Amino acid sequence: MESTTDATEPAVAIRGVVKVFGAGTDEALTAIDGIDLTIAPGEFVSLIGPSGCGKSTLLRLIADLLPLTGGEISVFGKSAEAGRVDQDYGMAFQSAGLFDWRTVAANIELPLELMGWSKADRRARSAEMLELVKLPEFGDRYPWQLSGGMQQRVAIARALAFRPRLLLMDEPFGALDEMTREHMQNELLAIVADLDTTVVFVTHSIPEAAFLSDRVVVLSPRPGRIHSIVDVPMQARTAELREHSEFFKTATEIREALRAVEATIPSAGAPEPSPSTGEAAE
Amino acid sequence: MRRLSRLLAIAAVGLALAAVWEGYKLIGQSIGPEGGPSWLPVATDDLTMPHTWDILAAFVEPVQRGRSETLAVFLLRSAWFTLREAALGFAIGAIVGLGLALIMLRSRFLDRGLVPWINISQTVPLIALAPIVVTWGRTTFLSDTQAVSLIAAYLTFFPVAVNGLAGLKSPDPASVELMRSYAASWWQTVIKLRLPAARAYLFPAFKLAATLSVVGAIVGEISAGVRGGLGRVILDFAGRYTTGPEKLYAAVVAAGLLGLFVFWLANLAERRAMRGRAVELS
Numbered sequence A: 001m002e003s004t005t006d007a008t009e010p011a012v013a014i015r016g017v018v019k020v021f022g023a024g025t026d027e028a029l030t031a032i033d034g035i036d037l038t039i040a041p042g043e044f045v046s047l048i049g050p051s052g053c054g055k056s057t058l059l060r061l062i063a064d065l066l067p068l069t070g071g072e073i074s075v076f077g078k079s080a081e082a083g084r085v086d087q088d089y090g091m092a093f094q095s096a097g098l099f100d101w102r103t104v105a106a107n108i109e110l111p112l113e114l115m116g117w118s119k120a121d122r123r124a125r126s127a128e129m130l131e132l133v134k135l136p137e138f139g140d141r142y143p144w145q146l147s148g149g150m151q152q153r154v155a156i157a158r159a160l161a162f163r164p165r166l167l168l169m170d171e172p173f174g175a176l177d178e179m180t181r182e183h184m185q186n187e188l189l190a191i192v193a194d195l196d197t198t199v200v201f202v203t204h205s206i207p208e209a210a211f212l213s214d215r216v217v218v219l220s221p222r223p224g225r226i227h228s229i230v231d232v233p234m235q236a237r238t239a240e241l242r243e244h245s246e247f248f249k250t251a252t253e254i255r256e257a258l259r260a261v262e263a264t265i266p267s268a269g270a271p272e273p274s275p276s277t278g279e280a281a282e
Numbered sequence B: 001m002r003r004l005s006r007l008l009a010i011a012a013v014g015l016a017l018a019a020v021w022e023g024y025k026l027i028g029q030s031i032g033p034e035g036g037p038s039w040l041p042v043a044t045d046d047l048t049m050p051h052t053w054d055i056l057a058a059f060v061e062p063v064q065r066g067r068s069e070t071l072a073v074f075l076l077r078s079a080w081f082t083l084r085e086a087a088l089g090f091a092i093g094a095i096v097g098l099g100l101a102l103i104m105l106r107s108r109f110l111d112r113g114l115v116p117w118i119n120i121s122q123t124v125p126l127i128a129l130a131p132i133v134v135t136w137g138r139t140t141f142l143s144d145t146q147a148v149s150l151i152a153a154y155l156t157f158f159p160v161a162v163n164g165l166a167g168l169k170s171p172d173p174a175s176v177e178l179m180r181s182y183a184a185s186w187w188q189t190v191i192k193l194r195l196p197a198a199r200a201y202l203f204p205a206f207k208l209a210a211t212l213s214v215v216g217a218i219v220g221e222i223s224a225g226v227r228g229g230l231g232r233v234i235l236d237f238a239g240r241y242t243t244g245p246e247k248l249y250a251a252v253v254a255a256g257l258l259g260l261f262v263f264w265l266a267n268l269a270e271r272r273a274m275r276g277r278a279v280e281l282s
């Protein structure tokens, strides 16, 4: 089920993707078994599903941090590897993962440094990003002098510092309290709207998915497959939306899909069929 | 204030040790014949155990009858000689150790194959090895003092290699993945991530290596017959023990102080290099 098929190149195209960990060994584990998904430029897509269904794995496959077992993934019409080498995406994870020997500004500048930006340009950009995540005064501090929510904002600033067209986020707000979380969600939406960024967002939170996304992809338990896709009606995503009936309708729809999915979790550990590995990654 | 109380604590322990020494001597001499009763493990006469104040006094006496130079100045000169050998040995050992750690990081094969040999290298007694190194040195362009530095390096490379490798491997997988997402090269990952993360492992190794370099230089001087350093001084004073036992003790104290001095230097370097992080740790 694809929402739009306009002429522009999809931001991410996932075709028949299979991921088996330890393929060929007797500990082979099929994490993902045949996922097709096309994400349009500028779209905000959330992945939601039971724990262990392969959400993080799918994100890592898009990021070319794991080799594919089968199928293919293209990022802006290129291979996932070319996407990584060309720095088409930025990444942010549940733990901020800042380098504690670098100041906040130096952390944000890390990808720019690796890309060979001049010092002046880096300074200018990190200052700009700090402004964007509302931490303009904290550039010279060290990460451990910041609260968890502030660290997370720095990590997002780092992920966006070189203006990637694609942002991959794995439960980035998972460790935050409810108030900070909502605040961060609003900020994230403002930032990605500003920079016209495509986002693939992994979350466990139904309200979060309903609030942030254009589409919510509900995955089935391992081996991960797409169970259903919930379209979120176009709306101004303001704080009021959280109390709006449309918002609750979407949340209910996601919740029901998740219920249906959880019901399929087998009670006993039935042996899973191992997929053919003939379709090897190139 | 903290510094002062620490110095006081160190001085107090030093005084206590001196008191134990004098106390033991006093007991031995008050209950037994000259030299104490035979069941005491160490005789207590002034030849075997000179008074602590005699040892201290020896420092300000002329090093030899008829020479104006005091023992303290003479020992300082000898310590300076040994320090230069040790410094060169430390530098060579640190570079070799870090190089080996990088090689083992780079190659899984060498990681497996090299470690046992590095461990075995430290089981060879230095006394056995030193003459070989000196003999080899004489067939090449190396001077004997440079050979002594090599002997010191033989001791110092070990902790640096072992701790360095552990430190280079210490970054969490998420950080390594982050660097990969930036398409960072192996060297970039070493420079920007692995080496900074390894500092917490390297500096303790440097501290150990610094004191080992002094030990290596002194042992090397003795077995190579190099004159001018503390090793030779200890050998000479041991040979003339009966005419001035307190001189040998003074030389041993000087060797200990030299070790303490290089340890302090390494500690200072650690503080400078770990600035920022140290605030939280202390």
Ligand SMILES: Nc1ncnc2c1ncn2[C@@H]1O[C@H](COP(=O)(O)OP(=O)(O)OP(=O)(O)O)[C@@H](O)[C@H]1O
Binding pocket: A021, A022, A029, A030, A031, A049, A050, A051, A052, A053, A054, A055, A056, A057, A058, A222
């Ligand atoms: N490096 C790996 N090696 C082997 N198995 C792995 C590896 N990474 C993940 N898996 C397995 O793949 C499956 C999917 O893992 P994944 O981390 O993608 O789940 P997830 O949907 O992100 O779960 P969660 O919501 O708990 O984060 C799990 O069963 C996990 O054990």
Ligand SMILES: [Mg+2]
Binding pocket: A055, A056, A057, A170
């Ligand atoms: Mg996950």
